[in-house]
Amino acid sequence: MSPSRGLPRLLNLTTTRRTYTTTTTPKTPIELLRLSPNRLHIYRSTSHNPFFNLSAEDYLLRHSPPTSTILFTYTNRPSIILGRNQNIWSEVNIPLLHSKEYEDVTLVRRRSGGGTVYHDLGNLCWSVIMPRKVFDRDFYANVVVRALHSLGVTTATINDRHDIILRQKGSGGKERDLKVSGSAYKIIRERSYHHATLLLDSKLSSIKSLLRSPLKEFITTKGVESVRSEVSNIGVDKELLVGKIEEEFLAANGWKGEEEESVSRVTLDEEETVRVRDYIREGMVELQSQKWIYSQTPEFTLSIPHSKPLPELPGLPGFQPVLPIHSKFTLLSTTSTLQNIQLSTSPDPSFSFVQSQESHIRLLNTRFEGPPIRQKLSEINSLPEDVKNDFGRWLEVAVGEWKGAEGKVDLWRNQDGGKTLRARAAERNERIGSRREVVGEEATE
Amino acid sequence: MASTLRLVSRALPRASAPLCRTTAAAPVRILGTPLGRRHLSVTAPRLEIIKRYTEDHEWISYDTESGVGTIGITNYAQEKLGEVVFIELPDIDSSVEADDSIGAVESVKSASDIMSPVSGTVIQVNDTLNEKPKLVNEDPEGENGWIVKVEVGEGEVERLQEELMDEEAYVRYTQE
Numbered sequence A: 001m002s003p004s005r006g007l008p009r010l011l012n013l014t015t016t017r018r019t020y021t022t023t024t025t026p027k028t029p030i031e032l033l034r035l036s037p038n039r040l041h042i043y044r045s046t047s048h049n050p051f052f053n054l055s056a057e058d059y060l061l062r063h064s065p066p067t068s069t070i071l072f073t074y075t076n077r078p079s080i081i082l083g084r085n086q087n088i089w090s091e092v093n094i095p096l097l098h099s100k101e102y103e104d105v106t107l108v109r110r111r112s113g114g115g116t117v118y119h120d121l122g123n124l125c126w127s128v129i130m131p132r133k134v135f136d137r138d139f140y141a142n143v144v145v146r147a148l149h150s151l152g153v154t155t156a157t158i159n160d161r162h163d164i165i166l167r168q169k170g171s172g173g174k175e176r177d178l179k180v181s182g183s184a185y186k187i188i189r190e191r192s193y194h195h196a197t198l199l200l201d202s203k204l205s206s207i208k209s210l211l212r213s214p215l216k217e218f219i220t221t222k223g224v225e226s227v228r229s230e231v232s233n234i235g236v237d238k239e240l241l242v243g244k245i246e247e248e249f250l251a252a253n254g255w256k257g258e259e260e261e262s263v264s265r266v267t268l269d270e271e272e273t274v275r276v277r278d279y280i281r282e283g284m285v286e287l288q289s290q291k292w293i294y295s296q297t298p299e300f301t302l303s304i305p306h307s308k309p310l311p312e313l314p315g316l317p318g319f320q321p322v323l324p325i326h327s328k329f330t331l332l333s334t335t336s337t338l339q340n341i342q343l344s345t346s347p348d349p350s351f352s353f354v355q356s357q358e359s360h361i362r363l364l365n366t367r368f369e370g371p372p373i374r375q376k377l378s379e380i381n382s383l384p385e386d387v388k389n390d391f392g393r394w395l396e397v398a399v400g401e402w403k404g405a406e407g408k409v410d411l412w413r414n415q416d417g418g419k420t421l422r423a424r425a426a427e428r429n430e431r432i433g434s435r436r437e438v439v440g441e442e443a444t445e
Numbered sequence B: 001m002a003s004t005l006r007l008v009s010r011a012l013p014r015a016s017a018p019l020c021r022t023t024a025a026a027p028v029r030i031l032g033t034p035l036g037r038r039h040l041s042v043t044a045p046r047l048e049i050i051k052r053y054t055e056d057h058e059w060i061s062y063d064t065e066s067g068v069g070t071i072g073i074t075n076y077a078q079e080k081l082g083e084v085v086f087i088e089l090p091d092i093d094s095s096v097e098a099d100d101s102i103g104a105v106e107s108v109k110s111a112s113d114i115m116s117p118v119s120g121t122v123i124q125v126n127d128t129l130n131e132k133p134k135l136v137n138e139d140p141e142g143e144n145g146w147i148v149k150v151e152v153g154e155g156e157v158e159r160l161q162e163e164l165m166d167e168e169a170y171v172r173y174t175q176e
Helices: A003-014 A028-037 A048-063 A138-148 A203-210 A240-254 A272-275 A278-290 A351-364 A370-378 A386-398 A421-428 A434-444 B002-011 B027-031 B075-081 B158-162 B167-175
Strands: A040-045 A069-074 A079-081 A107-110 A115-117 A125-131 A156-158 A164-169 A175-181 A183-187 A191-196 A219-221 A262-266 A300-303 A328-334 A337-344 B049-053 B056-064 B068-073 B085-087 B101-106 B110-115 B120-125 B148-152
Touching: A028 A048, A028 A262, A028 A272, A040 A048, A040 A156, A040 A240, A048 A069, A048 A107, A048 A125, A048 A191, A048 A278, A069 A240, A079 B120, A125 A138, A138 A156, A138 A164, A164 A337, A219 A240, A272 A434, A278 A421, A300 B068, A328 A351, A337 A351, A351 A370, A351 B110, A370 A386, A434 B120, B049 B158, B068 B075, B148 B158
Parallel strands: A040 A069, A040 A262, A079 A107, A183 B110
Antiparallel strands: A069 A125, A079 A115, A125 A191, A156 A164, A164 A175, A183 A191, A219 A300, A300 A328, A328 A337, B049 B056, B056 B068, B068 B148, B085 B101, B101 B110, B120 B148
């Protein structure tokens, strides 16, 4: 155990009870978390900002006492939350997301694994942070199922994908499963979390339309693909359910009551928490960077077949270009940058080779982003004008612009121009000198 | 059109064949390990493989001849994690510190960090895992399921031997 452990005890012996008067402001609960002696913690967030809630969750994962267990509940404003290793363009209907109707929907990539989900104010996120040794994919899903049962939702159960479903008896004794909660997990050294959605009163039509990509059929990805499920709302009151989940959480952890064991109950306010915890603020900056949202996309290939009308896109009604016969259209992208390009239309092998080579040279290292791809396409001299124009126009909309925080996020300087936690940590690790240079280049690219 | 052809043909020797990725010829680097690095440790005789385990369930097998440590996750870890669907690999030539994350394993909706047991430079990553992440389940500690090879930094071998667990200790640790 740590050598400093004996010190407080020693001080207790030598100092009798004294009352201190202090002029500093009292510490907020999140500042005291690391040293909290409590085993059980219940956190609620009043913020609807997905970047804040995910970063606060990450803070709880990494900075809570190693043996503590924390229940954290929050609700996000309308947003699409991708799994860590997923492809944006095959999971999300980007043209629809960028349309006027959905302009209030935020695109987010989380740090945990799994598939893409949709959040809005009718959705409750619950998360349990626990020691890695007791990590189990179903334990806390069962806790939530018990909370649902106690509110009369008796059809709630867990399927083999660790999701909570409502099992409905249809006509003729046929069972029908409707997914109401999707789970994902994150495991680090000693700690882990299980977090999940819970559809109470969400806009289900948004899930159906936003999570259906027009590019999906053309993309082959090495990343993780979502498993599509039929969804449903549960329709219980959120406040009531949060209370029940907290009760069941305490019961599942063998809590006997406040007189025997005290539980930390904390309500997180975004502004205050971000002010006192740099880690959370910097986590939010990183989550909003294009490097995380877009470039984290694993290697993939976009391959468009010839002689087949392309799907109609929101924003381009009735526009369905067809690639001429003999055409080849393949883009290979790693970290969302084009690495191999093969575009040709000619039936003549030697000229199609020339087209392929020219397109490769022109598009190499272009970002996988609508406008730059259209621009570079138009510069390919060996491709016919109409193909360039039509495909450029279609691709520009289908792939879309990169949104979120602007391209350059400096992970080394905070808003006041001081060093970030990351920069300070790197300085402490100066043992290998080249390290700073390597990572430093990344930050300014 | 003629100008296009000229432009293309001028660029031809440089352009790689489409859809054919080059893989780094990393083993060459191993031969290039500075001589001094090869006989680092007094306690480690030459031509020996030292295998150690971390509390985060990674293994490292250090080759005293080449100064290269091969890192992967243990059989115990892969059993706990379930079917691996994706591995995030680090960049070749990146420097890592002991306890830094050098990648992540995704399995059954969970993302788990892979921590480097040593400081050093990444000289090779197991590209095959891009195509077949399940190799980590099938052969986690063998020739197919390793994740990265690291040129181990100075002084790290001693630390490795002193601080990390040997097989016996690791087995005891997992049974606790």
